[in-house]
Amino acid sequence: MPTETELHYICKPTALRPVARVIDFLTTQEFLADEPACKRLWDLVSTLFRTRSKFLAVWSGVKYVAVHRELDGRADGFLLVNAPINWQIDYVVVSPEAHGRGIASALVTETANQAFLRGVPYVMLTSKESLRRLYEGCGFVPVSESPALVAADCQAI
Numbered sequence: 318m319p320t321e322t323e324l325h326y327i328c329k330p331t332a333l334r335p336v337a338r339v340i341d342f343l344t345t346q347e348f349l350a351d352e353p354a355c356k357r358l359w360d361l362v363s364t365l366f367r368t369r370s371k372f373l374a375v376w377s378g379v380k381y382v383a384v385h386r387e388l389d390g391r392a393d394g395f396l397l398v399n400a401p402i403n404w405q406i407d408y409v410v411v412s413p414e415a416h417g418r419g420i421a422s423a424l425v426t427e428t429a430n431q432a433f434l435r436g437v438p439y440v441m442l443t444s445k446e447s448l449r450r451l452y453e454g455c456g457f458v459p460v461s462e463s464p465a466l467v468a469a470d471c472q473a474i
Contacts, residue, residue, distance in 0.1 A: 394424055398424065422451060425452065
């Protein structure tokens, strides 16, 4: 079975973009204080990605967690940000029952907005080709040999 091509994306946040859903943008310490959300994230990563070892390797560098919650407060969408200088989005996880409701887009857009507010020069991520529409819709561009793409901005729409 052939593996799907991965693309590397970059975004230079230069303006705030509208976000269709409320997203909590938390430090890892704030997130870790919410035990039910931590358990939910672990369960989703374990069942949807089957990459617990990769998740554990990435977790040590995570500085922020973007979280979407249902009206009852239950977390159903997560995005992990590794943040040395530029930000790296390492995981975007949405529960299967919440797919197709714009949660992933809201998580990614809010993360770019938070980067803009904090003066972060670039936000980067690696993803499968099949998710290209999601990330390009949030203002990211695939990195190529063209220097013009590396300088692309996440513009407000």
